Amino acid sequence: MILTVKEILDATEGKLLSGDINICVSGISTDSRTIKSGDLFIPLKGERFNGEEFIDDALNVASASLTESINYIRHDNKPIIFVKDTKDALHRIAKYYRSKFDIPFIAVTGSSGKTTTKDMIYDVLSMKYNVLKTIGNFNNEIGLPLTLFKLNDDHEMAVVEMGMSGFGEIRRLKNIASPNVAVYTNIGVAHIEKLGSRENILKAKSELIEDFKDGDTIVINADDDMLIKLLDKKGPKFVTYGINNGNIKAFDIELKEESSKYKVLIDGCVLDVELNVPGKHNIYNSLAAICIGIQFDVNKDDIRKALSEFQPSAMRLNIIDAFGIKIINDVYNANPSSMKAALSVLGGYAGKRKIAVLGNMLELGQYADVAHREVGEHVKENDIDVLITVGDYALKIADGAVEKGMDKNNVFRCGNNAEAIDVIKNIMKESDVFLVKGSRGMKMEEIVKFLQESAYK
Known part of the structure; x- marks a missing residue:
């Protein structure tokens, strides 16, 4: 990535305290311990840490830094940009950088299965496209922006994971990434401590598609009693999947100790799918990936091959x-x-x-x-x-x-x-x-x- 200090100033509505607006940065870092030459340091604050304390250390390597201190002084004339809130600035820069890429963006959310579904979608799409994906479960208000900064001109699409624990979080992630395809895995009771009911969890997850319109696509698990309520939304295209219900349905299912297999009907043709991961839940995850593969014209045999070779992330079954x-x-x-x-x-x-x-x-x-x-x-x-x-x-x-x-x-x-x-x-x-x-x-x-x-x- 390449951004000028001027672009960062415009995106954040910040104030330049020192340095040249024409200087470029080639990366974004929130960790002074792993900062690289060319990076912009964004000092975040939390309950137990204050990144502002590490600006001087970071700037010994980095090319520029944000700060929430209007009186910050640096004598080597490296660019220092004052912003009111560094996390908000991170979001604004990521949103601006994302806007440079006119490519499909797929967002995956749900109470469980997000990471595996995202990884399966990535594997399927990668049979045809150069795809950016969320690494691990970098699915929050820090991880998602850092993922987006890895976009480059070679990427033809992106698949990102969006997690949340309360209202407003998915909306903020959606506003940053501007997805035009949404994939929903299920609505369970994860994070119900904050939201109080599955109905409220659905409401919070629905923030992802509140701006969806004609031309956008929503992929949902039609066997989930809560998700089917989303079908009332007018405008976007819906694609459904499941075992009992859906446009794309698994049948002749065989569950083995460490693998599974099933059939699915696509455009009048039966596709035999074999997974090297066990469990009925992984059949649902793979069905979502099949839906996305069809949506983006991935060859059926390539879909089957990608799923047969899928390996789960660490510490996930x-x-x-x-x-x-x-x-x-x-x-x-x-x-x-x-x-x-x-x-x-x-x-x-x-x-x-x-x-x-x-x-x-x-x-x-x-x-x-x-x-x-x-x-x-x-x-x-x-x-x-x-x-x-x-x-x-x-x-x-x-x-x-x-x-x-x-x-x-x-x-x-x-x-x-x-x-x-x-x-x-x-x-x-x-x-x-x-x-x-x-x-x-x-x-x-x-x-x-x-x-x-x-x-x-």
Whole structure:
């Protein structure tokens, strides 16, 4: 990327405190530790940090900096731009830079499955186009702008992920990225602590399409009882997918331990789809990718090939063989929908002892008790042999499993990861299958690491 100081001033409505307006920057950084020559440093503020404290250090390398201090003085005449709010300035610069590219922008949102769906869409589109995508889950008000700054003239389209925890957040992301295609995965109860109901979650997610009009496209999971309400919107084109409903429907589904396959009808032709990832939820994710592939005229065989070669991101249902045991590493995050999906995958392992190590699901507010209890019921329904819970909220998972009929002698309640590891040490046997899953704040990768290092030999 190349932006002049003048362009930055115009985009941010800032004031030049020093330096030449014709100087160019070739990158944007919010981290003084990784700053590079040519970068513009944007010092953000948070509850526990203040980027303004690192402007001098950053400018030892960077070419220019923003600041919220009108009296900031620098004696080497590097460009310093005063702005009222550095995060708002980041958004304004990203919005301006995005406007330079007249290419399709696809935004993916939903309560779960966003990252996997985004990655599958990227793989499908990459069979024909040069595509920019959100790295990992850089899906918030900092990550999305930083993704957009990676756009260059070679990119023919972009697929970005949009997350939120409250009203207004998706709107701000939408205003920055200006997508013309929206993909919705589902509406669950993730972040219900702030929003209070699934209806409000749908309302917040709907901010993405509030400006959509003729020529724009909305892709939705037609099996989701909340998302189908979006079909009332007039103007944009709707494409629906699902297993029970939708324009693009999966049928003849075969769910295996570590893979799945199904058929789908496209333009009168049956397409056989094979996935090297397990779970019914991944069929939904791949159907969304198929919809986008069709929308952008990707060859059907290329769609099939891309999906057959898809590999999930780290800590997202990664299946690891470790010295006689198997580990389903799904520790990146957790909400009720993704917990149940992962348990269904674990339940698909026949003839082996199935052990679920489940931690707290956070940000559920008043729904926390019932949501954890329902996950516990799902443990029993999937014939899980051993349950190990980690954390105070997860105690309700144990309660739900026992109340559903699970043998209480096979249920272990732990306060932290260390206690869970102690339990695992005592019960682990050759050929066990472990599912490890919990919210990001639980850091349950510690348990995965133990299993990998100390598995039965």
